[in-house]
Amino acid sequence: MSALLELRGLEARYGPVQALRGISIEVPEGSVVAVLGANGAGKTTTLRAVSGTVRRSGEILLGGKPLRGGPEAAAKAGIAHVPEGRGTFTDLSVVENLRLGAYTRRDRSVKADVERMAEYFPWIRDRGDQRAGTLSGGEQQMLALARALMSRPRLLMLDEPSLGLAPLIVREIFRIVRELNEKEGLAVLVVEQDARIALNAAATAYVLEVGRVAVSGSSAELRDDEAVRRSYLGY
């Protein structure tokens, strides 16, 4: 499998603080890759570096082509980034959020795609006019996911989708992500603190420790390695 996204020696900093110290990660076409690690390991920064919302250096290749510029350019190149903490426009309605998700698209099948999203998230159908800010936390996370999918991304990046949500909802979200991956071949890069659920969904995983890749391998390997589990994954 060829790599859809390739990060080589990626570094990023917030002012004087270096958050990424040269990480290399590969997301093959059509696969789910998890980035794990403790708080402050650089998980969120990895996604932010890819979408250009943080100052970065090193190489980012999307489909073999270098990715440059800010988040607008990343969105245009086909990267849908669902940031930490429910990436929705709380003042706008559900349908407006979905329309914005399709902002980079030039075709006119946006309406059909809203309907397609409603198949994954049936509640959207009745509550299209509701303000996103009045949805529950789980619904907002689902809306953020649906909005990202509206762009028909080549790569979906999810930042801590489980954060602050009930286990049942988390399972539902990961089920949908897996389904999208299996049915539509969607490539996913997911950052997660909950290692167990992420390893279930992902084929391969990278464990970060203070801005470096400490361990990587197939999810099965990481799960079965007692030492890795104890020292990095904490379960």
Place this chain on the structure above:
Amino acid sequence: MADFFQQIVSGLASGGIYGALALALVLIHRATGVINFAQGEMAMFSTYILWTLTTNHDFSYWPAFAVTLLVSFLGGIGIHQAVIRPVERGSQIRVVIVTIGLLLVLNGLATWIWTGEVRAVESPFGRRTLDVGGVAISVQDIGTIVVCLVTVAVLWAFFQFTKVGLALRAAAVNPAEARLVGVRVPWMLGLGWGLAAVLGAIAGMLTAPTNFLDPNMMQSVLIYAFAAAVLGGIDSPVGAVVGGLILGVGLNLLGTYVDFVSAELQLPAALLVILVVLLVRPAGLFGKPQVKKV
């Protein structure tokens, strides 16, 4: 009774103008987070462009009106690019100071170009009055109301139904998120300034036939627009328009039926409205109360 209706109609006409200018203030407040103190002078400048086109360049009224809107739109974008964008990232007080500077510059520039002489601007609707069931209604007032309503409706449809309108709203409420979905936020904010300049131009051009044209013509109108925007809620487009209409009609009726409120007291009355609203209901009639997370 006839007098009462006349006052209502002319109040709605001036209220429509206040509403249009207030809407411009709201647009910029939502996009840039500040009150644009230069909004009135931008409108005055636009009105001078109309006057120059009709007086010196043989334009008839409506083509000149259209050209003025276009020039104002580009001018608004230009102002954003040239002087607002460079300070936008800093504290808001810097942007406010720039808009106050802009007020002075535009006022001085207009006086320099066109002199401070008071000019008459023709009314596109004529000076006739219509007799509606014994009530004499000025066609100028009706025309003003219609132009304001059409403007607001077009703008509303733009924000509600077009992709760019939606992107502009997204950029205003959550710029970081907007960038993630691919919206070029600085362009959108520039577009917001352009639209605000167009609204101001309309307000200015509708004001000029009754208030005459001079470099200070919009200063009191801007105060009324402030009052309208505060009354309706500084972040609420609907509020700005409704606030403008309430203020226009209210001040007109006050001036007519309450003896001691002469024309000179209308401006203080508007300031009183600002003060009372800020004390009693800071979010305005249509605004959402701001909850600050600590």
